[in-house]
Amino acid sequence: KIIQMKKILAIYKNKFSQLKHAYDEVEREKEYIKNILQQHQDTSIKRLSELREQIKLDRQAKEQLECLHQKEIRKREYRIEELTLKLNAQQDLIQLPHDVDQQDIQKLREKVKVLFLSQKFVYQTVYDTHSSL
Numbered sequence: 001k002i003i004q005m006k007k008i009l010a011i012y013k014n015k016f017s018q019l020k021h022a023y024d025e026v027e028r029e030k031e032y033i034k035n036i037l038q039q040h041q042d043t044s045i046k047r048l049s050e051l052r053e054q055i056k057l058d059r060q061a062k063e064q065l066e067c068l069h070q071k072e073i074r075k076r077e078y079r080i081e082e083l084t085l086k087l088n089a090q091q092d093l094i095q096l097p098h099d100v101d102q103q104d105i106q107k108l109r110e111k112v113k114v115l116f117l118s119q120k121f122v123y124q125t126v127y128d129t130h131s132s133l
Contacts, residue, residue, distance in 0.1 A: 071130065078123050
């Protein structure tokens with residue numbers, strides 16, 4: 001009977017050893033998979049962060065370009081307005097009757113100059129204000 005018990009004990013020891021070996025193998029695979037998943041997660045988080053930064057930089061560049069374009073448009077609109085005023089002033093001078101003496105013409109030219117200078121000053125002030133923003 002002792003021999004039979006020893007055989008049964010040997011069988012159980014063998015089964016337990018196989019079970020422990022299988023468990024250890026599963027634990028190693030679990031750690032390996034856990035490490036791989038962690039690496040992939042770290043890589044994904046890093047890539048996501050890079051993409052967010054790229055989007056942020058793209059937005060800033062777009063805003064800067066838009067601001068530059070708006071400034072250029074305002075500058076051109078101002079130039080068009082200035083040239084239109086000059087043209088109107090010259091047409092007014094041409095249409096003046098010839099009997100208006102030279103002194104009146106000179107006064108009108110000075111008024112036009114003053115208007116242009118004041119307009120230029122106002123535009124420059126507005127432009128500087130927008131630039132500082």
